[in-house]
Amino acid sequence: MIKKFFKDGLIYIIPTILSRGISFFLLPIYTRYFSPSEYGFIDLLSALYVVLALVLPLEVSQAVSRLMADEKNAESKSELVSTAFWFTFCVFAVFGVFAMLIPQVIAQALDGDLRHVTAVRIAGLAMPLNALLYAVQNQLRWSLAAKSSSIVGLVFTFVTATVTVTLLVLFDMGVEAVVIGQAVGSFIGLCVGISSARKHIPLIFSFQISRLKHLLNFSMPLVLSSATYYGATFADRWMLKTFMSMEDVGIYAVALKISSVVGIIISSAQMALSPLVYSRYKLPETPGDINRLFGYFLLFALSLLCTLGLVAETLIEIMTDASYHQASGLIVLLSSAVIFSGAYVFAPGLSIAKKTKQIATISISVMLINLSLNYLFIPLYGRMGAALATLTGSIFLFLLFVFLAGRYYSIPYNWFKYILSIIIVTIFLLYGMIAGFSGVMVIPYVLVLLSLCLLLINSEDKQKIWCELVRKGGRNNI
Template identity: 25%
Template sequence: MTPKKIAAFSLGPILGAALSFVALPATTWIFSTADVGRISMMQVAANFCTLLYSLGLDQAYVREYHETKDKPVLLKTASAPGAALLLLCIAALFIYKPTILSSALFSIDSSTIGILAAVFLSASYISRFLSLILRMQERGLAYSASQVLPKLVFLLIILSYVLFPVDHDFMALITAQVVSTLTIMVLFAWNTRKEWLPALNATIDKEKLSSMARFGMPLILGSIASWGLVAADRLFLRGLSTFEELGIYSVAASIAAGFSIFSGIFSTIWAPTVYKWSADGADLKKIESIIEYMLAAIFFIFVLAGSLSWLLEYLLPSKYFQVQYLITACMVSPLLYALSEVTASGIGIARKTSYSMAASLIAVLVNVLGNYLLIPHYGAAGAAISTAFAFWLFLICRTEFSCLVWQAIPRAKLYGISTAILALVICMSLFQHIQRSTWAVIWLSAGIIGAFFFKQVLATAYRLASSSLSNLIRSPA
C-alpha cells in the first residue's frame, strides 16, 4: 500500500477511537456497571458467531482475492455457506425458546432483547465480509467512513438518553448498540454495492469452495481458539464472579482497544500487503525490519499508556478505580496479536494454517486454566493477567511455527522485550496498592532503558521526522 492509502485506512480507526474514548466514559456514568458488563457479552457472542460461521472462508477470501478474476463468485462462495448456517441456527434457537439468547447472554428473560441480540449477530457477520471487500480493494476512505459514523451514531444515542426522559436500563443500552451496528452494515453495503449485487445472482463455484475449504477448515478450530483467547476472561468472570466485576474489566479492555489504534490499522493492511508481496515475488526479508519497527512502536505505546494511566481516575466514576491498573495488561492482547501477524507471516504464505490452529489451541488452554485459577482470588486483575500471559505465549508459538515452516528470523530481541512488557503489566495489575506516581516513574524508566535497545529505530524515525518537517517548511504556502 502507498502512504496515502495507509493514511486513508488509518483515519477511521483514529477517529473511531476518539469517539469511543468519549462514548465509553459517558456510558459508565449513565448505565450501571452490571449493564456495561452485560453488553460486553453481546460483543463476545458476535465475535464467536463471526469466527465460527465464517468457516475459515473469510481468511480464504483474503488469500485468494488477488489470484481470482471473478470477484463476485469468490464473494458468494466465501460468504453464503456460513450465512445460511447462521440463520438456520438462530431460527432453531428461537423455535426452541424465544428467550434463550437473552437468558444465556445477559441473565434476563426477554424475547425482545433476544431478537435484538440476533439482529446484532447477523449484522456483525454480514459486515465482516463486506468490510473485506473494501480492505482488498484498498478503499481506505470508504472503510474509514464506515468505521467512524456508527460510533458517532452510538454516541449521539447515548447522549440523547441524558436529554430525554429515557430509562437508563439495559434495553436502552442494547438498542443503541444494535442501531449503531446496523448503521455500519448499511454503510458497508452501500459502499460495496457494485461487488455484492452481482454476487447475488452468481453461482457458487464448488471447485473453488473445495479448495478454499481446505485452506479455511483448519482455521475453524483455530478461530474458535482465537475467540477463546479473547473471550475466556469475560466468560469466566461471568461464571465465577459478578456482572459488576465483568463491567470493570470490560471498561479496561475497551479503553485498551482505544490505545491500540496501531494494532487495528496494521492488522487491516498487513494481510493483503504480505500476500500481494508473495504473489508478486517480492523480497520478503524486509519483514524482519518491519518486525523491528513494530516492536519498538508497541514498546513505547506501553510506556506511554503506563505513564499516563492515572488520568483515567478523572474520567471514570470511582467504582472503576481498578481500570487504571488493568489498562496495560488489557493492551497486551491486541498489540501482541498484531505483532504476531507479522512474525507469523510464513504460516499463511506457506499455507500451513494448521500451525495457526495449534498456536491458538495451546494459548487458549493456558488462558482457560489461568482464568480458572486466578479469577476466584484476583477477580478482574486475574482475568487481565491470564489473558496477557496467554497472548504472550501465543506470540511465541506463532513465531516459532512460522520459522519452522518458512524461514527463520532473529528472535532474541523480540522475546526479550515482550517478556519485559509482560512482567511489568502483571506487576501493575497485582500491586494496585503502589501509588500511581510510582508506576508512572517505573514506566518512564523502562522507556529510557528501551531507548537504548531501539536507538537505531529512534534515529531513523528522527531523521524521517526532521526531513518531513524541513520539506513542510520549505514548501510554498
C-alpha cells in the same frame, strides 16, 4: 512495501482513532447509566457475537482473504466474494430467527436470569447485519480499498453512537439502546459498504456450490482455530462470571476498553499488512521489510503502552463512575496482552503456506493454557488473576506463531534489539509507576523512552527519515 504499509496504515489508523475516540466518549456515559453488572452483560453479549461471527460462517472471510489473490479476473473475484457473502447471510438468518423466537435460552446463559430478554431478541437482528457489514469491510480490505473500508467503519461507528446515546439519554432505554444502536449502525454501514464495493469488486446475486466448497476447503480447519482463539480471548470474562460475579465482569470490561487504545496500533498494522503480505510474499525483499515494519510496530506500541500505564489511574477516575475505579490496576497487564496477541501478524508463514491445521493446533494450545491459568488464578487473585492469565496466553500465542511460521517463511528478526527494548520499557514503566509520575511529567518521561527505543529502527531507515525531514524543511524555508 514499507511505503504502501504506512500509507494504508495511516488510512486505517485515522478512522480507528476516531472510532476509539467515540468509544471513549461513550464510556463515561455507559458507566454512569449502567451498573457494572449491566455493563458486564453488554460485554458478554458482544463476546458472543464475535465468536458467532467466526463460527457460523465457517471462517469464509479468511478464505476470501487468501484465495481472492489467486483469481485471474474481476468476474471470478466477484463470484467468490458474493458466494461468501450470501453464505454468511444464510447462516446468520437462521441464528437471527432462533434468537428472536427463544431469546430466553441465550439470556439465561449470559446473565443467569431473564432481565435482558428484549435485548437478546433485538440482537437477533443486529448480529446478522453486523456480520454482513464485517464481510463487506473485509472484501474492501482485500481489494486494497483502504479508504472505502475506513469510511464504512466510520459511518457504522458514528451512527451507532448517535442512536445509542439518543435512546439512552433521552428515552432511558437501558441495555436495549446499545443493541438498537448496533442494528441501525450496521444497516446503514452495510448499505454504504455495498455501494462502495461496486467500484472495486461488486457483490452480485451469485451463490456457487463449487466456489463454496473451494472456500470451505481452506477455511474449515480455521474454524476450530478461531473458535478456540476467541474462546481463549473471552475465557477471562466467562470465568470471572463463573467464579466471581457479573460486577467483576463489568469492571474488567472497562479496563479492557481503556487498554484497547493500544489496539489502535494493532488494528492498523493488521489491516494494512495482511493484504500486502499475501500479494507480495514471493518478492525477495519482503521478509526484510516485515522485520523492519515489526520494529516500527514495537516502537509505537511500547511507547503507547508506557504512556497509558502512567496515566491509567487518572484516566479511570476522570472517565468512569466510582464503582469502576478498581479497573485501573488491570490496564498495564491487559494492554501488554493486546500487543502480544496482535503481533502474530508479523509472522505470516503459516498463512502463506496454508498450514491451517497448525494454526488450529496453536489456538487450541493457547486456549488450554488460558483456561487452565484462569481456573487457577481467578479464585486466588480475582480480576488480577484473569489479567495475568490473559497476558500469559497472549505471549504463548505470539511465540508459537513465530517459531512455527519460521519453518515456512523465514524472517530475519532483530531479536536482540526487540528484547532489549521490551526490558527498557518494563524498567521505565515500573519506575514511573512507583515514583508516581502523572500529568505533564509523563510527557518528557515518554520522550526519553521513545529516544531509547529508536534502536528498533535500523540505521538505513533513520537516515531516510532524517533526509526526508531535511528535504521537507528546506521546501518550507523556500
